[in-house]
Amino acid sequence: MSTTIGNLVDRCFREYLEPMDDLNSYTAVASGSGFSDSATSISFNADLLTQEEEDMMDAGTIIECEQELMYCTDIDTVNNTITVVRAALGTTAAEHLAGKIIKIAPVFTRKAVFDSVVDQINNLFPTLFAVDTQSVTTGTGYSLLGTYDAPSTHNYLVSILSAISQYTDFSSGSDTTGVNFAPVTCSLIELPNPFTYTDSEGTERTITYSTGPDVAHAVQFAGISSGHTAYVTFKKRFIKPTAESDTLATVGLDNEYEPIIMAGVSAQLLAGRDIPAVTTDYITDQMSVQGYPVGSSNSLRNSLLQYQQLLLNQARKYLRAKYPEAVSVNGMVYGIQA
Numbered sequence: 001m002s003t004t005i006g007n008l009v010d011r012c013f014r015e016y017l018e019p020m021d022d023l024n025s026y027t028a029v030a031s032g033s034g035f036s037d038s039a040t041s042i043s044f045n046a047d048l049l050t051q052e053e054e055d056m057m058d059a060g061t062i063i064e065c066e067q068e069l070m071y072c073t074d075i076d077t078v079n080n081t082i083t084v085v086r087a088a089l090g091t092t093a094a095e096h097l098a099g100k101i102i103k104i105a106p107v108f109t110r111k112a113v114f115d116s117v118v119d120q121i122n123n124l125f126p127t128l129f130a131v132d133t134q135s136v137t138t139g140t141g142y143s144l145l146g147t148y149d150a151p152s153t154h155n156y157l158v159s160i161l162s163a164i165s166q167y168t169d170f171s172s173g174s175d176t177t178g179v180n181f182a183p184v185t186c187s188l189i190e191l192p193n194p195f196t197y198t199d200s201e202g203t204e205r206t207i208t209y210s211t212g213p214d215v216a217h218a219v220q221f222a223g224i225s226s227g228h229t230a231y232v233t234f235k236k237r238f239i240k241p242t243a244e245s246d247t248l249a250t251v252g253l254d255n256e257y258e259p260i261i262m263a264g265v266s267a268q269l270l271a272g273r274d275i276p277a278v279t280t281d282y283i284t285d286q287m288s289v290q291g292y293p294v295g296s297s298n299s300l301r302n303s304l305l306q307y308q309q310l311l312l313n314q315a316r317k318y319l320r321a322k323y324p325e326a327v328s329v330n331g332m333v334y335g336i337q338a
Helices: 005-017 051-056 110-124 255-270 277-289 300-322
Strands: 026-028 041-043 062-065 068-076 081-085 101-104 130-137 142-144 157-166 181-183 185-191 195-198 204-207 216-222 229-236 327-329 332-334
Touching: 005 110, 005 255, 005 277, 110 255, 157 185, 157 216, 185 229, 216 229, 255 300, 277 300
Parallel strands: none
Antiparallel strands: 026 101, 041 081, 062 068, 062 101, 068 081, 130 229, 142 216, 157 181, 157 229, 185 216, 185 332, 195 204, 327 332
């Protein structure tokens, strides 16, 4: 089962941002008392709070449930309810079920960690990239990637790494076996978005990409007859996550990239902050376990960035070894097998 973005957010808290012996003060939505996206009164589980923590939920305190921040305006310690202003600091009001954790005055909000994970994924390209292999039927003109009713994520494609097709005897123009494959020459063509085309039945269609890069794509082959099955391997941008339920596989990330993202998230969130000593010691210990001790002359943030760069370089070398750059002349990629 692929890791989700939410799993990665949890791991950032667990391994870097929230030491187990210095957890953020928290309670939970009371049993049987979930609340809608418009409710302003929240029932909480008082059994999870000390008196000092309960006192923290006074007027003006920020609390967090999932990715929503709320301002406390009043607390009723008899009925264990708090009155809140929803969707604080640009977050989005949402329904929250009974049992969901409520953090009190969080040092690092879940929304901030999620946004930082998204930033780090976007920043991985072009040092790292996703790989996507697709089956394309060769044609005399271009072969459009995607259709009006299934545009998919073809607009995230960047370039061609390699391409193979059913072997053709070029002297006769006939397919000799139908099962043997050989490298072929092709190019990735950028088309306007939206792009109008005529389908195989003669009907005019329009393909539109509403998110991601503002471009459509097609492949054009050279020196090969129409009607053959080709397998084209593309370099691809990572797809921007939009929810914690998105998986790394959907984004295009290997699970091995998780430590790179976590180090970057921690460095980004620690920048300019006065970090408690217990958190500093915890992160230092975690990095030592990974074989990268923090030197006394380095700030914690700089050490995290250096560690991230080390991991990036290792991943980049592996990726370049597995997918060498194809030979490209005037935009045409000449037959190289990865």
